Amino acid sequence: SAIANPSSLGGEPEVVIVGGGIVGLVLTIGLLRVGVKVKVYEQARSFREVGAGIAFTANVIRCMNLIDPSIPVALRASGSVATSNGGAEDPDDYLRWIDGYERHREDPRKQRLFYKLSAGPRGFEGCRRDQFLESLVKCIPPNVVELKKRLDTIEDRGEDQKLLLTFQDGTTAEADAVIGCDGVKSRVRQILLGEDHPASRPSYSHCVAYRTLIPMAQAIEALGEYKATNQHNHVGPNANLLHYPVANNTMINAVAFIRDANEWPDDLQTVAVGTRSDVQAAFEGWCEPVRDLIERFPDTMSKWAIFDLWEFPVPQYNNDRLCLAGDAAHATSPHHGAGASQGIEDALCLSTLMCGVVAETREHPEAKAKALTAAFRTYDAVRRTRSQWLVNSSRRVCDMHQQAEWADDAKITKAETVFEEMRDRTFKIWHFDYEAMLKETLQGYKQRRGR
Ligand code: FAD
Structure with a gap:
């Protein structure tokens, strides 16, 4: 020895x-x-x-x-x-789940808030x-x-x-x-x-995450000020898009989670280079603000295969x-x-x-x-x-x-029961x-x- x-x-x-x-x-x-x-x-x-x-x-x-x-x-x-940045009127932090899917409403930029949970002031x-x-x-x-x-x-x-x-x-x-x-x-x-x-x-969870940071001004262009400066989780079929402000509100951290039916080979790195077009393909049929935000993703970003x-x-x-x-x-x-x-x-x-x-x-x-x-x-x-x-x-x-069910108008109430x-x-x-x-x-x- x-x-x-x-x-x-x-x-x-x-x-x-x-x-x-x-x-x-x-x-x-x-x-x-x-x-x-x-x-x-x-x-x-x-x-x-x-x-x-x-x-x-x-x-x-x-x-x-x-x-x-x-x-x-x-x-x-x-x-x-x-x-969250609700100002003096509402100091609480929330998790918010909103409708990410395209519903062909009168105002294509409007998204319905499905649910929110208060975590209290400085909740996160x-x-x-x-x-x-x-x-x-x-x-x-x-x-x-x-x-x-x-x-x-x-x-x-x-x-x-x-x-x-x-x-x-x-x-x-x-x-x-x-x-x-x-x-x-x-x-x-x-x-x-x-x-x-x-x-x-x-083992592979069959979900990949594309993560990026986007300057706040660009996020506001895509989402509007309120959504950009407050946490939101856009839900929809086979994917969801989560973002919240970071770095003293100068940027948002955006993560697109996308379901993947394929296997992830053992010998492949779990962090790979992902492209904006991969993300755009997964969010086809989603509402305008979501697509606009994804347009502002960089050409390439890190793509994480999620193992657990x-x-x-x-x-x-x-x-x-x-x-x-x-x-x-x-x-x-x-x-x-x-x-x-x-x-x-x-x-x-x-x-x-x-x-x-x-x-x-x-x-x-x-x-x-x-x-x-x-x-x-x-x-x-x-x-x-x-x-x-x-x-x-x-x-x-x-x-x-x-x-x-998030994509199906007839099943949207059922979807919301979660x-x-x-x-x-x-x-x-x-x-x-x-x-x-x-x-x-x-x-x-x-x-x-x-x-
Ligand atoms: P790690 O951060 O993985 O650190 C392990 C360290 O060990 C590394 O530095 C590595 O280099 C070192 N190491 C490995 N093998 C060896 C070796 N043989 N010898 C010496 N060193 C070694 N969690 C939250 O609480 N809030 C969130 O908002 C959140 N968001 C997330 C978003 C995404 C997309 C992901 C993927 C995860 C998120 N998590 C979040 C989870 C969080 O990232 C992890 O749980 C956390 O990083 C785990 O920390 P850790 O120190 O246990 O492991």
């Missing part, structure tokens, strides 16, 4: 986080705050995320604040704005991912994050010794525990479950001193817009547990491995059902957005009782440790 005398356990818990995406970095800040020694290994050369938008609900921003108050500050420093805040990541990195001391480190293997050399990680460049590292925040194609998940396990690979863990969910998020968080544990299609938010809830649960582990190992250093194992078991028990529900529910929401269900599902995300989660987390850990 490369290391003849592996380090034994002792001292403060040393945790490695694999993957420096949003969840990995938020968790890093949380663990540092409770006194864990953290190292992050990220395969990329830099923190360049795609410049696409991402939104968080007020509830999740409160979870961020509990993890560490610097996180919501970082979010706001990255130019996050409330996604949207920002650019790359800017948020940059702000998060600034909250982390230097030398915690190492770039250009792609995890290959993790070896468990026994309970009294540290885990040994090997990277593709041949270097190694040691840790008391490893948390895989390495996204949808997680290597830690493969190591935890075995490469042949069906959940070791995500719906077909084969992960049976357990932990194994001894390994665990999974964020997309690595529960990669979801993005139709609830809450994938990263689930990861933030994971990070809150894990930071709380690690606070318990730090306290316990200060008094009982010999109990470190058992304390870490109990923490990860508790995490699995607290988080798995809810986060896997989200994966399931996101698929259901996509089906509701893209019903064939909104009661949409409300219940959305509220389950927005009104999550994280205080109850924290109580369950602390109780679960205490029970498992018998202290």
Whole structure:
């Protein structure tokens, strides 16, 4: 072995986080705050995320604040704005679903609002991912994050010794525990479950997303001021078009979700170059404002094949001193817009547990491995059902957005009956009782440790 005398356990818990995406970095800040020694290994050369938008609900921003108050500050420093602009008359943020299909009305620019849900004042805040990541990195001391480190293997050399990680460049590292925040194609998940396990690979959701940012002035030309400056989801047969303002209202983030009956070959990159004409073809027969907006899409843009863990969910998020968080544990299609938010809830649960582990190992250093194992078991028990529900529910929401009935005048009332269900599902995300989660987390850990 490369290391003849592996380090034994002792001292403060040393945790490695694999993957420096949003969840990995938020968790890093949380663990540092409770006194864990953290190292992050990220395969990329830099923190360049795609410049696409991402939104968080007020509830999740409160979870961020509990993890560490610097996180919501970082979010706001990255130019996050409330996604609605109703002015003093109506300060609430809403989700709005509107008729995207062509109905040959007198005014071809008019679209009927089917339904809206209030998330309250500053109910969501949207920002650019790359800017948020940059702000998060600034909250982390230097030398915690190492770039250009792609995890290959993790070896468990026994309970009294540290885990040994090997990277593709041949270097190694040691840790008391490893948390895989390495996204949808997680290597830690493969190591935890075995490469042949069906959940070791995500599957194609048969939906592709074309994402782009459009300058606000152009969006206003196409949609009119109100629609451009407020979140809207245009629904119709086999596709939907979602947009909301980002970057201090200077741009909108627009995403066209299009159903795809074909398979997505395993060896093909999941992010490809998409063309405006692909999008135009999918939105043929849709109303004028939607077509006008698509005309303002760039000639080419990123096209994302959406993969998730719906077909084969992960049976357990932990194994001894390994665990999974964020997309690595529960990669979801993005139709609830809450994938990263689930990861933030994971990070809150894990930071709380690690606070318990730090306290316990200060008094009982010999109990470190058992304390870490109990923490990860508790995490699995607290988080798995809810986060896997989200994966399931996101698929259901996509089906509701893209019903064939949206195109059929005779069936439009039937189509609209989905909104009661949409409300219940959305509220389950927005009104999550994280205080109850924290109580369950602390109780679960205490029970498992018998202290
Ligand atoms: P990732 O962001 O995928 O990060 C994983 C990191 O691990 C990467 O940096 C990667 O380079 C690194 N890595 C991978 N393998 C290795 C390895 N072997 N060794 C070292 N490093 C490795 N969520 C929301 O909450 N709100 C939204 O509005 C929203 N909108 C979305 C819109 C779209 C179109 C999509 C596709 C998703 C959306 N999501 C949204 C979901 C959100 O993007 C993801 O849930 C979130 O990015 C997951 O974060 P993560 O840190 O778990 O994984």
